Structure formats: C-alpha cells, structure tokens
Amino acid sequence: MTTINDVAKAAGVSPATVSRVFNGGRVTPERAERVRRAATELGFAPNRVARSLRTQRGSVIGLVIPDIENPFFTSLARGVEDAAQQTNLSVVLCNSDGNIDKERHYLDIALAEQMAGVVVAAASRARTDLSALMTRGMPVVAVDRRPRGASVDAVLVDNQHAGEVATEHLVASGYRRIACITGPRGVSTAEDRLAGYRGGLRDALLARSVPVAEVEELVDSYIRYADFRVEGGHAAMADLLALPDPPDAVFVANNLMTVGALQALRQSALAPPSFGVLSFGDVPWAGLVRPSLTTVELPSYDLGVTAAGLLLDRIAGRTAPLQTVVLRTALRVRESTAGPS
Amino acid sequence: MTTINDVAKAAGVSPATVSRVFNGGRVTPERAERVRRAATELGFAPNRVARSLRTQRGSVIGLVIPDIENPFFTSLARGVEDAAQQTNLSVVLCNSDGNIDKERHYLDIALAEQMAGVVVAAASRARTDLSALMTRGMPVVAVDRRPRGASVDAVLVDNQHAGEVATEHLVASGYRRIACITGPRGVSTAEDRLAGYRGGLRDALLARSVPVAEVEELVDSYIRYADFRVEGGHAAMADLLALPDPPDAVFVANNLMTVGALQALRQSALAPPSFGVLSFGDVPWAGLVRPSLTTVELPSYDLGVTAAGLLLDRIAGRTAPLQTVVLRTALRVRESTAGPS
DNA sequence: CTGAAAGCGCTAACAA
DNA sequence: TTGTTAGCGCTTTCAG
Numbered sequence: 001m002t003t004i005n006d007v008a009k010a011a012g013v014s015p016a017t018v019s020r021v022f023n024g025g026r027v028t029p030e031r032a033e034r035v036r037r038a039a040t041e042l043g044f045a046p047n048r049v050a051r052s053l054r055t056q057r058g059s060v061i062g063l064v065i066p067d068i069e070n071p072f073f074t075s076l077a078r079g080v081e082d083a084a085q086q087t088n089l090s091v092v093l094c095n096s097d098g099n100i101d102k103e104r105h106y107l108d109i110a111l112a113e114q115m116a117g118v119v120v121a122a123a124s125r126a127r128t129d130l131s132a133l134m135t136r137g138m139p140v141v142a143v144d145r146r147p148r149g150a151s152v153d154a155v156l157v158d159n160q161h162a163g164e165v166a167t168e169h170l171v172a173s174g175y176r177r178i179a180c181i182t183g184p185r186g187v188s189t190a191e192d193r194l195a196g197y198r199g200g201l202r203d204a205l206l207a208r209s210v211p212v213a214e215v216e217e218l219v220d221s222y223i224r225y226a227d228f229r230v231e232g233g234h235a236a237m238a239d240l241l242a243l244p245d246p247p248d249a250v251f252v253a254n255n256l257m258t259v260g261a262l263q264a265l266r267q268s269a270l271a272p273p274s275f276g277v278l279s280f281g282d283v284p285w286a287g288l289v290r291p292s293l294t295t296v297e298l299p300s301y302d303l304g305v306t307a308a309g310l311l312l313d314r315i316a317g318r319t320a321p322l323q324t325v326v327l328r329t330a331l332r333v334r335e336s337t338a339g340p341s
Numbered sequence: 342m343t344t345i346n347d348v349a350k351a352a353g354v355s356p357a358t359v360s361r362v363f364n365g366g367r368v369t370p371e372r373a374e375r376v377r378r379a380a381t382e383l384g385f386a387p388n389r390v391a392r393s394l395r396t397q398r399g400s401v402i403g404l405v406i407p408d409i410e411n412p413f414f415t416s417l418a419r420g421v422e423d424a425a426q427q428t429n430l431s432v433v434l435c436n437s438d439g440n441i442d443k444e445r446h447y448l449d450i451a452l453a454e455q456m457a458g459v460v461v462a463a464a465s466r467a468r469t470d471l472s473a474l475m476t477r478g479m480p481v482v483a484v485d486r487r488p489r490g491a492s493v494d495a496v497l498v499d500n501q502h503a504g505e506v507a508t509e510h511l512v513a514s515g516y517r518r519i520a521c522i523t524g525p526r527g528v529s530t531a532e533d534r535l536a537g538y539r540g541g542l543r544d545a546l547l548a549r550s551v552p553v554a555e556v557e558e559l560v561d562s563y564i565r566y567a568d569f570r571v572e573g574g575h576a577a578m579a580d581l582l583a584l585p586d587p588p589d590a591v592f593v594a595n596n597l598m599t600v601g602a603l604q605a606l607r608q609s610a611l612a613p614p615s616f617g618v619l620s621f622g623d624v625p626w627a628g629l630v631r632p633s634l635t636t637v638e639l640p641s642y643d644l645g646v647t648a649a650g651l652l653l654d655r656i657a658g659r660t661a662p663l664q665t666v667v668l669r670t671a672l673r674v675r676e677s678t679a680g681p682s
Numbered sequence: 683c684t685g686a687a688a689g690c691g692c693t694a695a696c697a698a
Numbered sequence: 699t700t701g702t703t704a705g706c707g708c709t710t711t712c713a714g
Contacts, residue, residue: 001477004708004709005708014684014685016709017684019708025683026684031684045449047706048453048708049390049454049706049707050394050690050706050709051707053388053394053691053706054689055708055709056342056690059454060401060454063434067419068418068419069415074410074415077434081434082436090435090450090454092432092434093422093433094431111386112386113401259625263629285624285625285626285629288604288626288630289626289629289630289631344690344691345691345693346691354700354701355700356701357692357693357701357702357703358699358700360694361700364693366699367700368699369699372699372700388690388691389692390692391690391691391693392691394690394692395692395694396693683714685713685714686711686713686714687711688712690709691706692705693705693706695702696702696704697700697702697703698700698702
C-alpha cells in the first residue's frame with residue numbers, strides 16, 4: 001500500500017505538503033503538480049481510515065431504517081445514497097426491523113465507527129434514543145418519524161393531512177362504510193394517518209346528519225390497528241369483512257398492509273372498485289394491478305435526498321437552528337376507488 | 342470519548358489487557374471482570390476506526406450492485422446485511438447503475454476505506470476490473486454475474502437452465518409463437534437466459550417438424566435485445582407486436598422489462614393469458630396482478646446470504662480453492678401462462 | 683509556503 | 699498472564 005510518505009519521497013517534499021495538496025491547503029502550483037504526478041504514478045489514494053482516526057470524523061454516514069425491502073425505504077435509501085455520493089460520502093445500510101435493540105446496536109456502531117452522521121427512520125417515536133449521538137456531537141437527521149424529544153433536524157410528510165384527503169376522496173367516490181387499517185398504536189405515522197381518517201370521516205358523517213352521539217362509535221368500529229406488515233393487513237381486513245355490517249371501502253395506512261388487505265379481499269371474492277381500496281404509500285406496481293390502485297404517493301426518494309442534504313450541511317458545519325421540513329404528498333387517483341355499484 | 346486508556350486506568354491494568362478482554366485474549370477472570378465493569382461504567386466502546394487502522398482490516402464490507410431499487414437487488418442486499426450482521430460487520434451500499442466508472446469509484450473507496458471485503462454484482466462481465474482488490478488481497482465474492490477472468494468466489498443462478506424450463510412451459514401451455522425479450526448483448530445473464538430460450542424453442546419447433554433450415558430464422562425473428570429496464574421492455578414489446586406475424590407469448594428476461602412489456606400489451610389491448618407472459622425474476626406483486634404472473638423465481642435473498650457467507654469465510658481466513666455456488670431457481674406457474682384461446 | 687514532530691486509539695510483538 | 703513499546707497513515711500545530 002502506497003502511503004503519503006511514499007508520495008512525499010517520490011515528489012521530494014514532506015508528507016505534510018502531500019496532505020495539503022489533497023486537502024486544499026496552500027501549496028505552490030509547481031510543487032502541487034509534482035505531488036499529483038507522483039501520486040498518480042504510484043497509484044496513491046489517501047487512506048480514509050487513517051484520516052478518520054486523525055480528524056475524528058469518518059467519511060461514512062449511517063442510514064438506519066426499519067427494512068430496505070419496504071419499497072418506501074428502498075427509494076428513500078436510494079435518495080440518501082445519491083445525495084451522499086455527491087460529497088464523496090458512503091452510506092452504511094442498517095435494517096432495524098423496527099426493533100429497538102437492533103436499532104440501538106446500530107447507533108452504537110455509528111459511534112464506534114466515528115461516522116460522519118446518521119439519517120434515521122426511528123423504530124419508535126417514544127423509545128428510540130438519540131441522546132448518545134447528540135452528546136458526542138454527531139449530526140443526526142430524522143426522516144419519516146421524529147423521535148420524541150430529540151433535538152434533531154427532521155424531514156417528514158404530513159400524514160394527517162394526507163389521511164384526511166384520502167378519506168375525503170373515498171367519501172366523494174360514493175363509499176358509505178369506510179374502514180381504516182392503520183399501524184401500531186403509539187407509532188406516530190400510524191396515529192397521524194388515523195387522525196386524518198377520523199377527521200375526514202367524522203365530517204362526512206355529520207354532513208350526512210348522523211347524530212353526533214353515534215358518530216364516534218361508528219367511526220371506531222371500522223378501525224383496526226395492525227403492524228404495518230403484509231400479514232397484519234390481511235388479518236385486519238379479514239376481521240373487518242367478518243363484521244355484521246362490513247365496510248364497502250378501506251383506507252390502508254401503508255403499502256405492505258395493502259398487499260395483505262388485497263389478498264383477504266380476493267379470498268372473499270371481493271374486488272375494487274366495488275369495494276374501494278386506497279393505499280397510503282405508493283407501490284411500484286400500483287398502476288399495473290387490475291384494477292389499478294389509488295394511492296397517496298409519498299415523496300420517498302426526495303425524503304432521502306432532503307434528509308441527506310440536511311445532514312451534509314450539518315456535517316459541513318452549519319449551525320443554523322433546527323429545521324423540520326415537511327414534504328407534500330399527492331393523491332394519485334386510479335381505478336380502485338372508482339366508486340361502488 | 343472514553344478510550345481504552347481511560348478504562349485501563351480505571352481498572353488498574355494496562356491498555357493491552359483491556360484490549361485483550363475485548364478481543365478474546367487470555368486474561369484472568371478476576372481482572373477481566375474488573376475491566377468489564379470499568380468499561381460499562383465509563384460507557385466505553387472500542388473505537389473501530391483505530392482498530393481498523395491498526396489491523397489494516399475494517400469491519401465494514403462493501404456491497405456493489407447496479408440498483409437497490411430493483412427488487413432483485415433489494416432482496417439480495419437484505420440477505421447480505423442479515424448475514425453480515427451475524428459477524429458484526431456493517432454493509433456499505435454502493436449503487437453502480439451498471440456504470441463502469443461509478444463502479445470503479447466505489448471499488449477504489451473500498452480500498453481506501455480498508456473494507457474487510459466486497460460483494461459485487463458486476464456492472465459488466467467484460468469490463469469490471471477486480472484486479473486492484475485482488476492485488477491487495479481483499480476478499481471478493483461475485484454474485485449474479487462473474488466478471489470474466491476474475492479469480493473470485495461466485496454465487497450464481499443457472500440462467501440457461503431456467504430459461505429453458507420457462508420456454509418449455511410456454512410451449513406446453515399451447516403458445517405457438519413465443520418471443521423473447523432479453524438484456525443487452527454481452528451481458529452474461531442476458532445471453533444465458535436467451536440461450537435457454539433458444540434451446541427450448543428449437544426443440545419444440547423440431548418436434549413440430551418445422552424444417553431444420555427454417556428453425557434458426559424463425560427463432561431469431563422473435564428475439565429482441567433490450568436494456569433490462571422498464572422502458573427497454575416496453576419498446577421491445579411494442580416492436581414485437583408490430584411484426585406481420587406477431588407472437589402470442591413472450592419470455593421476458595428480467596422483472597423490470599416485464600413491467601414495460603405489460604404496459605405495451607395493455608396499450609395494444611392485449612392481456613394474459615391469451616397472450617402468454619412469463620417473467621424471469623420474481624416481483625413482489627406477481628401474485629397480485631390480475632391475472633397473476635408466472636415467473637422464474639430467483640433466490641435473491643439466499644444469493645445474498647450465501648455470497649456474504651462465502652465472503653465472511655474468506656475474511657476469517659479460509660484459504661480453500663475458489664468456489665462457484667449455483668443456486669436453483671423455481672418456476673412458479675400462475676395465471677399469465679394458462680394458455681391461449 | 684514548507685517541514686518537523688506529535689499524536690488520533692488501538693493492537694501485536696516482545697519482555698518480564 | 700501481564701505490561702511496555704512501537705507504530706498503522708494521516709493531519710495539524712508550531713517553527714522556520
């Protein structure tokens with residue numbers, strides 16, 4: 001392995017000068033040129049590990065997400081990677097599986113590895129603990145969810161608003177008994193999307209002059225909490241269909257659960273659009289299924305790019321006050337919510 | 342940041358002893374206990390960067406793939422990550438986009454970062470150059486494609502055999518004019534799948550007593566080379582449909598192009614299974630589209646696990662001769678190839 | 683502008 | 699078994 005010393009010797013300068021050439025220090029053009037030539041000749045590339053040790057700052061950022069196989073995070077990851085690449089930073093992929101312990105393990109590694117920073121889609125809003133990173137001054141940006149009480153930059157989507165818009169769309173399409181399958185209790189994204197659903201549906205019921213007293217009970221009876229996974233969506237849908245007065249449409253709070261819900265519907269010989277289905281979170285194949293699927297499109301790639309951008313700024317030393325960026329969603333209407341009958 | 346020295350001081354031992362405690366060296370239980378206690382009290386975690394510099398071997402492996410957004414690689418990546426995690430190695434994600442230069446850049450970083458090893462799905466069989474890594478003794482495992490002339494362990498699937506099986510299935514289902522959309526010329530996976538198609542179809546035609554002289558020409562006329570991407574699949578399918586005697590079924594050599602092909606079919610008001618569609622490479626939604634999609638299922642997750650396993654063995658010092666592991670595919674028959682009529 | 687020298691935190695000989 | 703010592707390759711004062 002050729003080191004900075006080899007290059008220095010070959011170019012007839014000191015190691016310090018070589019270092020300066022590679023880090024934008026002031027060196028006379030003539031010597032700089034000599035150094036550069038020697039470097040290419042010897043096939044020299046600075047040893048990042050040594051540099052990291054010396055500067056106490058690595059050239060790697062961590063990306064902690066629940067699961068890269070969820071298309072939402074796949075795309076987010078790609079955004080982070082593309083943005084990081086611009087600044088010559090590498091991305092370490094960490095799948096937490098929504099498991100608090102696994103997540104903590106990765107955060108510890110981020111510290112031990114002296115990573116330059118971390119982008120984290122927290123496993124839990126309440127229990128994810130970023131304080132160790134903060135204490136050591138490691139830049140952190142939260143995406144999708146912001147851990148409670150953590151003072152970090154965050155990039156989010158307006159879940160509640162999107163949930164409301166989605167529900168209103170189902171109402172407007174003529175569905176009357178609209179159910180909601182949301183994520184685990186206590187997970188902010190799940191709660192927010194549910195809140196949007198609640199708001200949208202409550203308004204609709206009141207407009208239909210359902211007595212105020214009955215509204216809450218009616219709304220509640222059509223809500224199921226699941227786990228943001230395929231199986232959970234399946235079980236919840238099956239449960240809803242077993243109701244004495246089953247729903248005629250469902251707002252599913254994430255893409256994975258939508259897959260499960262569709263399976264359950266099929267097993268009951270039900271299909272959109274006579275049974276309305278609206279998925280929160282796009283899936284790559286939404287336009288291909290027959291009928292095509294109406295979705296709330298999340299800007300997952302941009303979420304990644306934006307989060308990485310914020311992180312890179314912090315790494316570069318920006319000291320501005322904390323920011324929260326909220327990216328907008330878009331309701332993409334397709335066939336699965338064309339209306340009953 | 343607490344260092345090994347702080348712990349040593351607190352425990353009343355030498356830094357070397359602390360190091361040994363954390364690396365399985367021989368230390369009397371009593372002192373080891375004292376060290377461990379001091380370590381937890383001080384919240385000490387060994388600095389991986391310093392260790393990497395000292396040992397010349399990092400605790401990070403590189404994963405170089407064309408694109409994490411391709412579900413095949415998503416799943417492969419997850420497999421690699423899961424396997425690496427077992428050994429406390431982290432995975433750096435590198436998307437080459439099939440671009441030779443981007444790929445080389447990442448391989449250079451692997452060197453500079455002193456990564457413990459690299460799993461690579463080469464951008465090009467002919468042009469991907471692993472020699473720099475080999476020279477420096479960095480363990481490398483190839484997945485999916487094996488760069489020409491590189492002496493590395495490899496984990497592959499039997500593309501040709503799978504292509505043959507797929508084609509035979511289309512024949513058996515009653516389709517008569519079976520086309521093939523494959524990947525770029527010179528890409529081994531594309532060529533192998535095509536070879537399988539050729540073999541399968543040739544046999545079928547001969548069995549149908551088509552004159553030997555005509556067979557090759559017939560087969561060739563239904564072959565299109567595309568780029569393994571959605572757009573390419575779309576264009577190729579459109580082109581095939583414009584033929585005077587258009588095909589009645591198509592074998593598409595990867596999942597992305599299948600999406601494009603399906604779009605093109607839809608635009609021509611054609612649909613499976615009257616027009617047979619068989620995709621090489623599974624897609625998460627294959628069972629959900631209507632009609633559901635017959636696919637050659639690739640063991641992408643296991644490909645990742647196996648490759649990482651091989652790599653970890655090498656990192657651990659295995660010196661056994663080079664291995665090539667071929668994982669088997671499975672034809673998953675669904676509705677899209679139920680037959681014409 | 684340039685070079686000498688001092689480590690960053692850790693591990694691996696070598697001695698004891 | 700334990701401690702001492704000498705770096706891994708780089709950056710960064712501090713003199714010159």
